[in-house]
Amino acid sequence: MRPPKPVSVAFWLYVLAGLVLIAAFGYTLTQQETVAQALIDLNTTENLDEEQIRSGVSTLLWTLFVGAVVFAVLFALFGWKAREGARSARTILTVLAAITLLLQVLLFPTSVPMLAASFLAVVATALLYLPSVTGYFPRQGPPAGGQR
Template sequence: MAEKDSASENAPDDLAGLTDDELRKRGRAPDPVLPGQQKPKYQVPTPVTVSVVLWIASGAVLIAGQIALLVVKQQLIDAIVKTTNESTAPGPKPSPADIAAGTTTLVWTLFVGAVVFALLVALFAYKARQGTRSARSVLTGLAILEAVFELVFFRGGLNAFLLVSLLLAVIALILMYLPSVATYFPKVGKKVN
């Protein structure tokens, strides 16, 4: 605590009393809110607010897609068993029970992964709404990860839910990088004048 007090005493006088929005425009992130302090009021730019909504919608669509996959799980198992039985490939064929077990594990793993991914997106979208530049960077990485996952693993049969989720994520990402919101995400280590 003593370091915090001495740092604020050594702060330039021209920063005293500035709002979080004014601090952002000067390249400084808002001060953290300590227990017992009231949260400062800040004006979130409209593109950032819309972006947060789109990020959350992207996660919700991703989860909905995995729920739809859970609903049609048996049809998927039947199709794989049929394809395997009709296959003329040499070697032993897996039993229908093995196919069912493997498919069930895969579908549930994808569902849990989608829920975790959506929660991460919601968390970092919330932090980006507060003007945290690193949260915007993490969201960029998550959008790239989603695109790579979709293009690498589902290139043969693009799922409509995944496409919509990716489209929403790309639009949300573009909104966070608009020039009009650049001052809302100050650069780390930028010198304050």
């Protein structure tokens, strides 16, 4: 059975959201020296030297990049599963979209790429809950015979 059009569009929006995340944090990774220098210039703590700041920036940016890749893979994987009609995939995508939105609001409120990725994920999630596609994600009832 072919997935409804909103479910197919949602899948591609999730893929796009993941690609935006990877591109944004990949670009930030290339700006490692600029970020480190800005933090060194802002540093007022005597017990933090330049090397510690540079090391911390490097670790943080690589962690954010790996996190973006993980989110992109999860968006694609569960987006594909949702295309196949898996109700649990829809639930997981809802949680991932909520986490992306929270990260955007709490940690990156001025980041345009994070805002774009969050927007794409939220729109994709909304498409999965449209009344026209509810029948595509059937409820799982108890097994036949009423036994568990």
